[in-house]
Amino acid sequence: MRTSIATVCLSGGLVEKIHACASAGFDGIEIMDADLVAAEESPEEIRALCARLGLEIDMFQPFRDVEGVDDATFAATLERAEAKFDVMRRLGTDLMLVCSNVATATIGDDAVAARQLGELADRAAAHGIRLAYEALAWGRFVSDYRDAWRVVRRADRPNLGVCLDSFHILSRGHDARAIEEIPGDRILFVQLADAPALQMDVLSWSRHHRLFPGEGSFDLAGFLRHVEAAGYAGPISLEVFNDTFRQTDVVRTAAHARRSLTWLEDRAGSTATGAVPVPPQQLPTGTDFVEIGGADLERFDALLERCGFAFRGRHRSKPVRLWTAGDARIILNEQVRDERPRLSAIGLEVPDADAAVERAQALGAPRAYRRTYAGEQELRAVASPDGTEVYWSSHRAEESWMTEFVGGGAEGSFAGVVDHVNLGFPWQEFDEAVLFAGSALGLEAQAAEDVPGPMGLVRSQVMRTPSGDVRIPINLAPPTAPTPQRHVAVHCGDLVALARAARARGLETLPVPDNYYDDLAARWGTSLDADLLSDLRELGIFYDRDANGEFLHLYTPAVGDVFVELVERRGGYDGYGAVNAPVRLAAQRRATAATHALG
The missing domain is CATH 3.10.180.10 (2,3-Dihydroxybiphenyl 1,2-Dioxygenase, domain 1)
Incomplete structure (x- = not known):
């Protein structure tokens, strides 16, 4: 199978997108109608450019609001279709995406839908064009791919098949196993998108929060295996609507997208794209x-x-x-x-x-x-x-x-080990960083957390090995905030003793307000040892606990864009003291402001 990507995934004009897709190594593209309409170049010029760059135009999309309408509306739809068929001829592509009706449908009848799709397919056949019918997750009467296949089967036209989009199927929780019941030659196109698990209306979820494979919560590997089992042999394409990706550098985003397909193929144990298999994952120890x-x-x-x-x-x-x-x-x-x-x-x-x-x-x-x-x-x-x-x-x-x-000299004063390395990224690079950590470094994503900071919510995504031998929390600050500073956290056996010795050597730690320790006393009461609380307050150490154990940690001032965190894990505590992050972020902001004032 070949790789493809919809131009809607990327920023820039159509020509820029085409060059970026070719540079990233895609075999083909889906041209979004809106991208072509806004382009200065003619369809013939776009066709010639793609040919020079070795890109196929795999599909023209979308054509909307066809089936389930009255006869007068359908007649106007056929006229609109004829105009788009001519555009496709000029582009040199023979496949059109037809989305299930979300706007003008008033008749929820399979017979009507099949008749109207059949008539549209007959018109398309006269131009040598095939139609891929897609069930949108918010379709008026057809929102399930199994319903779309039932209508297509009833229409019974050789140039009419289905388009399977992972978002529309998985976002609604539909069972993807039934894909294997569709003959492979009737699946005309497959589109992939990942997405985070969100509680919101499916249309907004789709239009703003899709992700490339490996960045969300969908089982795309299982989805791809079902598609292959059905006998599908066409392109595997990405269709990702995402506000961030449509604002970021087009070349970098296209390369990011292509990496996600390689990762998915490896995860699925697939040879779908025909690429040389990547070497096996090396789990860091x-x-x-x-x-x-x-x-x-x-x-x-x-x-x-x-x-x-x-x-x-x-x-x-x-x-x-x-x-x-x-x-x-x-x-x-x-x-x-x-x-x-x-x-x-x-x-x-x-x-x-x-x-x-x-x-x-x-x-x-x-x-x-x-x-x-x-x-x-x-x-x-x-x-x-x-x-x-x-x-x-x-x-x-x-x-x-x-x-x-x-x-150099002898060993240090304590037997430490790197507990975690915390990496901050600007908003537009966060998803790319998560995919790289998972695909190239072999780390698994934990549940993301939003941490309140002085300039908005900081999103934290921990990537780690199952054993916890390597942990890389990835932080995303709000778009208006500076990129979070990075740091290395070092684990020790007795943080109180280490902090006291470090202070004797002249180490200044991040100042922690007394209000924090007053809150600790109120929160934990007599279950927090009074002597330990006194040590924490004296040495500027943060504290957290859960049912499994306790966590002590302190921070050094930043040097440039980096600081050090010293930590002690007691018992089976496996977190990172997220409850303390708002206090730490506020203290670091004050420290940065003071440094700038002195400078």
Whole structure:
């Protein structure tokens, strides 16, 4: 099968969209009528452009409000159709999408619907055109794909079949298994869209909140398997209505869309698109390192030293230095060309690093190259969509790349491990980041949370391995707010003792208002030990608990766009202290404002 995408998925004009789809590697496109109407180019010019770029025009869409109408309305519909058939001839495509009637239908009768669709199909046949009838989830009388197939079967025209759209089927909770009862040659087109689980009217859900495969809650892998079992052999296309995607860079969004199809094919165990199978998923077993890059990293040296990390040396050939606390390894890299320090790379431990890189590349991630001299460990990497580099290693750090650092001292003052790496993204990159973490890094999405912040709700989506060995919360701030700062969270055994020792070394922590600790006392009462509450207040430590255990955590001030969180998990607590996020975000906003005032 071939890959396709509807032009409605993308921003820009029709010509821009066509170039982006070709660049992303799609085989074909669905041309949206509205995109063509707004284009300066003629249908003949659009046809020629697609031919030069190697794109098929798989379908012209949509044609609306056909069946279930009175005779006078239907006669006008046929006249409208004739005009669109001529446009299709000029475009060089022979398939039209016909949506079930949502506006003008007044007759809920299969016989009437079949007769009118049959007449339209006869008109189309005279032009060599096929019609793919689609049951819209909000159709007046036909809203279920099984009803659409029943009407098509009754109309009994060789050039009339069904279009199956995953959103219209799965959003209504329809059983997709009945797809296998439709002969494959009567399924004329298949459209895919994912979506988050939302409680809202299906029309608004469809028009504003569709997502590319792998970003929502639909079982698209199962859907695709049913389609293949039916014997369908046409294009697999994306039709995603989404306010964000229609505002973002068209080339990047098209590449993002194409990656989602590769991910879906791999997840479904399918060969639907005919692509070379991607290497198997490499489940991360731990975080190898976190890299902070940029200028003025001396402040980060001081911060890590005060936290209790040990300086383990400078790289023998690069302006890079290493700090460790047990298995928590942070690299400071002055080669990264940014004025402000930022979280620039993540290293992951996997069973087969080569396979992990090859999988990410098969999903469209470009290789990331760094200079490596003879005798040095080559760590293969790719660039994620936002430029953050991801490295994979199958060797113990102490026996591979760590041996290249010289002049350092002994271990740090505590045995730490990277608990999680928190990544902030601007609103337009959030869904792309979630898809990359799932498809290329092998992480699973947890239930998303909305956290109140001083400039609106911050959406937090945790991506993690089932074991929790690797956790990457991804945060999305409101469009009017700055991109959330990124941070690395390091787990320790006794946070109170560590915080007290760090304070003695001169560590300043994020100021926490007394009101927070008064609220803790009111919330937990005598079940919260008075001495512990006193320690928390003294040291600026946040606290949370659930039925499984307790969570203590504190934050350092930000250096550039990065800060450190020190955490202690007690018992089986598995969260991230989300209840404390509003207080933390407000405190960080005050700290940022104070820094700017001093600057």
